[in-house]
Amino acid sequence: MDERLLEILEDIQPEVDFETCTTLIDDHYLDSLSIISLVAELEEEFDITIPTVEIIPDNFNSAEKMWEMITRLSEED
Amino acid sequence: MFSIVTYFSVEALLLLLVTALLYACLPQKLRRWVLLLASYIFFYSISGKLLAYLLFSTLSVHHIGLWLADVQNECAAQTKGLARDERKALNAVYQKKQRKIMGFACFIHIGLLVLLKYTPFFSENINTLLKLAGSSFKLQIPKYLIPIGISFYTLQAVAYLFDVYRKKIPADRNLMRLALFMSFFPQLMEGPICRYSDTAVALYDAPKMRYDNFVLGSQRILFGLMKKLVIADRLNLLIQNVYAEPNKYDGFIIALSAVGYTFQLYADFSGTMDLVIGAAQMFGITLPENFKRPFFSATISEFWKRWHITLGTWFKDYIFFPVSMSKPMKKLTTQARKKLGNHYGPLIAGAVSLFCVWICNGLWHGAGWNYIFFGMYHFALILGGNIAEPVVIKITQKLHINRASFPYRCIQIARTFILVCFGELFFRAEGLKSGIKMFCKIFTDFTFASLKSGSLFKCGMDRQDYIIIIVSAILLFVIGILQEKGIQIRNSIAKKNIAVQFAVYYALILFIIIFGAYGAGYVPLDPIYAGF
Amino acid sequence: MIYVKRIFTFIMFVLGLVGLLIGSSYIFLPKSNEKNSGMEEFKANGILGEKANSIDILFIGDSELYSSVIPLQLWDEKGYTSYNCGTSGQTLDYTAVMLNRTFEKQSPKIVVLEAHAIYRKFTVKNVLFTKTADYFSVFRYHNRWKTMKIQEMNKPAEYTFTDECKGYRFSTKVKASENAKTHMKPSDKSAPIEKLNRQSVLKIKKFCDEKGAKLILVSTPSTKCWNYMRHNGIEAFAKELQCEYIDMNLMKKEIPIDWDKDTRDKGDHLNYFGAKKVTSYLSEYLESTALLTDKRGNPDYEKWDLALNEFNKMLKEQHV
Numbered sequence: 070m071d072e073r074l075l076e077i078l079e080d081i082q083p084e085v086d087f088e089t090c091t092t093l094i095d096d097h098y099l100d101s102l103s104i105i106s107l108v109a110e111l112e113e114e115f116d117i118t119i120p121t122v123e124i125i126p127d128n129f130n131s132a133e134k135m136w137e138m139i140t141r142l143s144e145e146d
Numbered sequence: 147m148f149s150i151v152t153y154f155s156v157e158a159l160l161l162l163l164v165t166a167l168l169y170a171c172l173p174q175k176l177r178r179w180v181l182l183l184a185s186y187i188f189f190y191s192i193s194g195k196l197l198a199y200l201l202f203s204t205l206s207v208h209h210i211g212l213w214l215a216d217v218q219n220e221c222a223a224q225t226k227g228l229a230r231d232e233r234k235a236l237n238a239v240y241q242k243k244q245r246k247i248m249g250f251a252c253f254i255h256i257g258l259l260v261l262l263k264y265t266p267f268f269s270e271n272i273n274t275l276l277k278l279a280g281s282s283f284k285l286q287i288p289k290y291l292i293p294i295g296i297s298f299y300t301l302q303a304v305a306y307l308f309d310v311y312r313k314k315i316p317a318d319r320n321l322m323r324l325a326l327f328m329s330f331f332p333q334l335m336e337g338p339i340c341r342y343s344d345t346a347v348a349l350y351d352a353p354k355m356r357y358d359n360f361v362l363g364s365q366r367i368l369f370g371l372m373k374k375l376v377i378a379d380r381l382n383l384l385i386q387n388v389y390a391e392p393n394k395y396d397g398f399i400i401a402l403s404a405v406g407y408t409f410q411l412y413a414d415f416s417g418t419m420d421l422v423i424g425a426a427q428m429f430g431i432t433l434p435e436n437f438k439r440p441f442f443s444a445t446i447s448e449f450w451k452r453w454h455i456t457l458g459t460w461f462k463d464y465i466f467f468p469v470s471m472s473k474p475m476k477k478l479t480t481q482a483r484k485k486l487g488n489h490y491g492p493l494i495a496g497a498v499s500l501f502c503v504w505i506c507n508g509l510w511h512g513a514g515w516n517y518i519f520f521g522m523y524h525f526a527l528i529l530g531g532n533i534a535e536p537v538v539i540k541i542t543q544k545l546h547i548n549r550a551s552f553p554y555r556c557i558q559i560a561r562t563f564i565l566v567c568f569g570e571l572f573f574r575a576e577g578l579k580s581g582i583k584m585f586c587k588i589f590t591d592f593t594f595a596s597l598k599s600g601s602l603f604k605c606g607m608d609r610q611d612y613i614i615i616i617v618s619a620i621l622l623f624v625i626g627i628l629q630e631k632g633i634q635i636r637n638s639i640a641k642k643n644i645a646v647q648f649a650v651y652y653a654l655i656l657f658i659i660i661f662g663a664y665g666a667g668y669v670p671l672d673p674i675y676a677g678f
Numbered sequence: 679m680i681y682v683k684r685i686f687t688f689i690m691f692v693l694g695l696v697g698l699l700i701g702s703s704y705i706f707l708p709k710s711n712e713k714n715s716g717m718e719e720f721k722a723n724g725i726l727g728e729k730a731n732s733i734d735i736l737f738i739g740d741s742e743l744y745s746s747v748i749p750l751q752l753w754d755e756k757g758y759t760s761y762n763c764g765t766s767g768q769t770l771d772y773t774a775v776m777l778n779r780t781f782e783k784q785s786p787k788i789v790v791l792e793a794h795a796i797y798r799k800f801t802v803k804n805v806l807f808t809k810t811a812d813y814f815s816v817f818r819y820h821n822r823w824k825t826m827k828i829q830e831m832n833k834p835a836e837y838t839f840t841d842e843c844k845g846y847r848f849s850t851k852v853k854a855s856e857n858a859k860t861h862m863k864p865s866d867k868s869a870p871i872e873k874l875n876r877q878s879v880l881k882i883k884k885f886c887d888e889k890g891a892k893l894i895l896v897s898t899p900s901t902k903c904w905n906y907m908r909h910n911g912i913e914a915f916a917k918e919l920q921c922e923y924i925d926m927n928l929m930k931k932e933i934p935i936d937w938d939k940d941t942r943d944k945g946d947h948l949n950y951f952g953a954k955k956v957t958s959y960l961s962e963y964l965e966s967t968a969l970l971t972d973k974r975g976n977p978d979y980e981k982w983d984l985a986l987n988e989f990n991k992m993l994k995e996q997h998v
Binding site for chain 3 (some may be wrong): 667
C-alpha cells in the first residue's frame with residue numbers, strides 16, 4: 070500500500086485507524102463530504118479520474134480497497 | 147373489473163393470494179409471466195388506461211439501453227489496438243455521443259414526470275407572477291391524470307439507464323426482464339425504489355416458492371397490517387381534524403398532532419414497506435429495505451440514511467455525487483480545501499450538491515410550496531449540522547462531555563426527533579401558510595389546559611385510543627431496540643416450536659382484529675406515499 | 679411427507695384461528711341490545727326485544743324511512759303492529775342482515791322496503807365484510823374493547839330492549855326545501871340500478887316469498903333523494919320483481935306534503951308533521967291489502983297501548 074494514500078486519509082479524518090478499518094463507509098467514518106474531499110485529493114495526487122460509477126461503498130470501505138481502485142484506474146487510463 | 151385503492155384492501159390481498167397460488171403451482175417459465183400479468187392487472191385496476199404510460203416507459207428504457215450498448219460496443223471495437231492518445235480522443239467522441247443519448251433519455255422520462263406532475267403547479271405560479279407584473283395574460287392550468295407509481299418507476303428507469311451509461315451493468319436485451327423490473331406489483335405503488343442489479347435477475351428467474359419464505363413473508367405482512375390498521379388509521383382520527391382546522395386547537399394539541407403525524411407517516415409508510423417486502427419475499431424476491439429504525443437517529447443526516455433509504459441512495463448516487471464530482475466542483479473542492487481546511491473545504495461543493503438533492507427531494511414529494519419548504523428545511527439542518535460540527539466537537543471537549551456516551555446520544559436522538567416532527571408538520575399542513583401558523587401556535591398558544599379539562603380526548607381520539615397508540619409505540623420501540631442489537635426477530639420466531647409460533651401469530655392477528663381502526667366510525671387513511 | 683405435514687400444520691392453524699374468532703366473538707357480542715351495551719343500530723335492533731311473532735309489518739330502509747313512518751300511529755289508527763328498522767345510510771347487504779335477524783323471531787306478513795336504499799352503492803367487499811361479521815361478530819363489535827366490563831364478558835346475550843318509538847326517529851325541526859317546485863319533473867329517462875343492488879333485491883324478494891311475506895317497495899317523499907328518473911328505474915324493477923311499488927312523491931293529493939313545513943333538512947328528510955301524513959296514508963293502504971288484523975283490545979298486546987300513551991305524552995310535552 071501506498072504511504073501517500075494513508076497520509077491523505079489521515080489528513081481528512083484523523084480519528085480513524087485506516088490501516089485496519091474495513092468498514093469506513095458502512096460505519097459512517099467517512100461521510101459524503103469526506104468522500105468529495107478524498108476524491109478530489111486522490112485525483113490530484115495520483116493523476117487519475119475517478120468516475121462517479123466508482124463511488125460505491127465497496128471501493129471506499131478500506132484503505133486497501135481504495136488502493137486497488139487507484140491502481141486499476143491508473144492502469145486503465 | 148375490480149379496482150384497488152390501496153395495498154391494504156381485500157382486493158389487493160386477494161390478488162396477491164391468487165398470484166402466489168398460481169406462482170406456487172406453475173413451472174418456472176410460466177411463473178415470470180404470472181408475475182408480469184399480475185403486475186399489469188394491478189396497475190390497470192388502479193390507473194386503467196394510463197397503463198400505456200408504463201408500457202411506453204418500459205419500451206423506451208429497453209430501446210435506449212440497447213442504443214447505449216451499441217455505442218459502447220462500437221467504441222470498444224474502434225478503439226481496440228489503438229495507441230493511448232488516439233484511444234482517449236476517440237473515447238471522448240463516443241462519450242459525447244452517449245451523453246447526448248442520456249440527455250434525450252432524461253428529457254423523455256423526467257420530462258414526462260414533470261409534465262404530468264408539475265405543470266399545474268408551475269403554471270399556477272407563473273400566473274401569480276404575471277398578475278403581480280400587472281399582466282392580464284393567464285396560462286391555462288392543465289389537469290393531467292397521473293398514472294400510479296410514476297414517481298417511483300421513473301426513478302428506476304433513470305437509474306437503469308445511468309447504470310448502463312456508466313457501464314455498471316450491461317444493457318438488457320430481454321424486454322420481459324425489464325418490464326418485470328419496471329412493474330413488479332408489490333413495489334409498484336410506493337417503492338422501494340429498486341436498482342436493476344437488485345431485482346431484475348431474481349424477478350426473471352422467478353425462484354421456486356419456498357415454505358420458509360412464505361411463512362416469513364406472511365409474518366411480515368401481518369406486522370405491516372398491524373402498523374397500518376392499529377396505528378396509522380387510528381391516529382387519523384386526531385390528525386385529520388387538527389390539520390383541517392388548526393385554528394380550533396391550542397399549541398399543545400398541535401404539537402401532539404405533529405408528533406402524531408410523524409408517527410402515523412412512519413407507521414403507514416414502513417407498514418406498507420413491511421407488506422411490500424413481505425409479499426416479495428413470498429415469491430422469493432429480496433427487495434431492498436426502506437427503513438432502519440429512523441427514530442434512533444442521532445442527526446438529521448443519519449435520519450435520512452434510515453428513512454426512505456432507497457430514495458436517499460438514489461439521490462446520492464444520481465444527483466449528489468454526479469454534481470459534486472463534476473469537473474468544476476472538483477476544482478473548487480481542491481482549491482477550497484487548501485484555503486479552508488479539511489472540514490470547510492469540501493463543504494462548498496457539498497452544499498451545492500446538497501441543495502440540488504433537497505430541491506429535488508422536496509419536489510419529488512409533490513408540487514407545492516410546503517414540499518419545497520420541507521426540502522429546504524432539511525437542507526438547512528444538514529448543512530447547518532455540518533458547519534457547526536467542528537465547533538460542537540470543540541465545545542464538548544472543553545466541557546469534558548463524552549460524545550459517544552449514552553446520555554449524550556439520547557439527547558441527540560431526542561433533538562433529531564423534534565426537528566423531524568417540525569419538518570413533517572410543514573409537510574402535512576394544508577399549504578405553507580397553514581404550516582407556519584401551526585408552527586407559531588405551538589410556541590404562542592401552548593397550554594396544558596386541554597389535558598387537564600379532558601377536552602383533549604374530544605378532538606377525535608379518546609382516552610382508550612391514546613392508550614392503544616402508546617402501547618403500540620412501546621411495542622415498536624422494543625422491537626426496534628432488539629433489531630438494533632442485531633436480533634432477527636422473525637427468524638427466531640420461526641425457529642421456535644410450533645406452539646410458540648402459533649401463539650405469536652394468533653396474538654398478532656387478534657391484536658389487529660380487536661384494536662384495528664376499521665368498521666363503523668373509522669375512515670381508513672389513504673396511502674400517503676402513493677400520492678407522491 | 680413434508681407436504682402432508684405442512685398442510686396438516688396449516689389446517690391446524692386455520693382451525694385454531696377459527697376457534698379463537700368464535701371465542702372472541704362470544705366475548706365481544708353485546709350482551710343486551712341496548713345502546714349502553716354497545717349494540718349497533720340499537721333503535722332498529724330494538725325489534726329483537728319484541729315478543730315473538732308479534733310484529734305484522736316490517737319497515738326496512740335508510741334514514742328516509744326512519745324519518746317518515748311512525749309505527750305507533752299505525753297502532754293508534756288501525757291496530758297494526760309494525761316496526762321501523764331504518765338505519766342511517768343502510769345498504770342492501772345490511773338490509774338482508776336485518777331481515778334475517780328479524781325473521782328468526784318474527785313472521786311479518788308484509789315487508790316494506792324503502793327504495794332509496796336500492797340506489798345506495800356498495801361493493802362486494804362490503805358484502806364480504808357483512809357476511810364475515812355475521813359469523814364472527816368480533817369484526818363488527820371489536821370496538822367494544824373501549825367500554826366493555828369484565829363481568830359481562832361471558833354473560834349469555836339477552837335481547838329485551840325495544841325502542842319506545844318502535845324505530846321511528848322523532849323530529850320537529852323545520853327547514854324548508856328549496857327545490858320543491860322542480861321536484862318530480864317528468865322524465866323519460868330511467869336511473870340505472872347497479873348489478874349488485876339488483877341481485878340483492880332479487881334475493882330479498884325470494885327470501886320474503888319463502889317466508890310467505892308480501893314485499894312492497896315504497897319511495898317516501900324527499901325532494902333531495904328522489905326524482906323521476908329514479909321513479910322510472912324502480913317502477914320498471916318492481917314490475918320485474920312482480921311486487922307493488924308506491925311512489926309517495928307523486929301522490930300530492932293523498933299525501934299533501936308542504937315542503938315549507940314538513941321537512942327538517944331542506945327536503946332531504948321529513949319531520950314529524952310530514953311523517954304523520956305519510957303514516958296516515960300507509961294505514962289506509964295497509965288496510966286495503968286485507969292481510970292484517972286489528973290487535974287493539976287483545977290482552978297480549980297491552981304493551982302497545984302503553985307505548986302509545988308514552989308517545990302521546992311525549993308529543994304533549996313537545997307541544998305538538
